[in-house]
Amino acid sequence: MKLVSKLSWLTAGFCWICQVNAAEVAAKVAVNEVWLDLPQSELVYLQLEHGTVVFKLADQFAPRHTERFRQLVRAGFYQGLTFYRVIDQFVLQAGLPEDEKHPTLTNQNWPGVKAEFSWPVKAADRYTLVQKPEMFAAETGFNQGFAVGRDSGQEWLLSCPLTVNLARDTNADSGTTDFALMRGQAPRHLDQNMSVFAKVVWGAELLNGVNYGPAQTGGIIADVKARSKIVSATLGSDLPESARLALQWQDTSSPAFIDALAQRRARGNEFFKHKGNGALDICYSQVPVRLKP
Template identity: 30%
Template sequence: MQESEAAIPPATPENEVYLDLKDGRVVILLRPDLAPKHVERVKTLCKQGFYDGTPFHRVIEGFMAQGGDPTGTGTGGSKLPNIPAEFTNKAHFLRGTVGAARAADPDSANSQFFIMFAPAPGLDGQYTIWGQVIKGMEFVDHIKRGDGPNGIVKDPDRVVRMRLATDVKD
């Protein structure tokens, strides 16, 4: 077992996000132990319904699926200020890891996120990890892959709904 797997805290409804996709529900365990500011941002945006209907605009086979940009261009975000990087050496980018997407500036994360299809050790210590898929990774695997340059998806799959587990009745 890798260190990041051993360090994952137990799941509680207060620290779980339900990401509903076209094929089913993905459960993401939030990691406030690694990235408290990013987790707080995700919780805020989930409560606002910000992610609902946003596209997975960049999806690269064998790497990751990126979403959370309402414009679908890869340059958009929420109206909230950007978040400073919360890099750590305690966790690693493994299959199912959820990270904060950003521009070249390490402190430019806002609302965009990506879910890993496979391990990517080159991202360790370079991007903030704020979650881990604990159920429904098979639904992430079904997200439409990009066919444009740099994995850009034409007619992308979209988030159906993304909420905190405590705010979902079904």
Template identity: 30%
Template sequence: MKPSRAAAVVLGVALIGAPAVSWSAGPAKPTEADWRVPAADDVMVIDTNKGRVIVELVPQVAPGHVARLRDLTRAGVYDGRTFFRVIDRFMAQTGDPKDTGDGGTDKPNLKAEFTFRRSAETPFVAAAAPAGLEVGLIGALPVVSQNWSWHEVTTDGKVSAWGTYCPGVVGMARDDDNNSANSQFFLMRQPYPSLDKRYTAFGRVISGLEVVRAIKTGEPVAAPQDRMEKVRMLSDIPPADRPKVRVIDTKGPWFAAEVARARGAKGADFSVCDVTVPVDIR
């Protein structure tokens, strides 16, 4: 398998490293009630030679891809894998057992999950409604959706939605066949919305974006040395060693105030990538 050489972009969430907590200057400091604790089975802890990166996976948008990442992580496939293709202001690609961009595992390739069906139960929080669409978040993942009013005329009572490629968003690499993703994935360094609905987005870096942006660039990287030294699911780390992770609850009042502040500051130029999602790692 030869993953696509197409570029990817990341949209801006204020992603912060442990143990600091950050919030924007507008709304008041978050209270204890404004935080949520992500499911430990949906959090990947990636220890690289440049530092730790923590990713929250979002099974609601791409269940097959999230299940594959969990399986490969637990099988140790990602331990020691290099970042072999890294483009500044775009993304860092890894996850190839050959470390060349031409490899994959013996598992069957994945069916594309470029879009998903959003229902009334989907935990989507709208931030704006431009031109018949809605933009917002599911957890920390930025999402674009058909306007909810369209559910009244669809056969399943749902609307189409998809992850949008803001900074930190995690996507799956593939070749020219839409259904050819296997093990390789990329972490966005900057935003690149032209990847939307062309590559499956299924998670986001919630801590360590500065680490992703520090990885040596190259297409391919010459003699790549930056690598994922150890990759684990948070739920598999012994309790005594497990970092404590919490993220601002995007369904709460603090986040609603943050969205209002960002929209007021950006005006017509507002993007869901302008919304900060504070994280607390201890």
């Protein structure tokens, strides 16, 4: 990340200033770091006109939706389609508007997917508590790299920035093909109302280059030529090895990640004059991702 100002760390989701002069802390943390390889079969490479964005599929939480997304990707459904509804600091929605024809495919028979809003908590899952109580849930935490809420024995994926859900109408089971990517302020009012099935793990900065729609049309971009295009979407396991990114993310149950959460909660760096009340917004704590050394 290039620091363009003293406050540019604000765009990163956690405190970069706290890390600037902390070589000795970094060395200590590195001992406790655990990095997990992201399987290529769980990655989708979304090739935009200006670069590549990578999704990590949440198979363990939304298997019906990840199965559908794989089917669409392998059918070439998204190739040549566009982001047709884009609202600044909220959502980037892509796919095929109802009144438009697919540029290459004739099969439009994609039935709705049964909603996967929540599921019973699994005691065996590697879960890291972040906040209890929390504004929109009894508690929040990380489960295998994904931000989740929990209440009354149920669990769900949170609508944090960079999560991906299947667009739908008022029918909970009406999502078919189009996806919505969350941006900006966390739209937590969507928790347990949308089926989240993936999150962006690479190339998030490229989303800033997607063309926005006018506010007066609710973000809808009527002119197809004015929309940003998806060149292709491909499963990592279907790409030649030379085209794959060897991505890893930090184990959210590891000592290093848990310590980082504690540091953010305490605002222990001398930069912070107001230390807050000890609460921590889980959507502010993105999981670190890197290329495998």
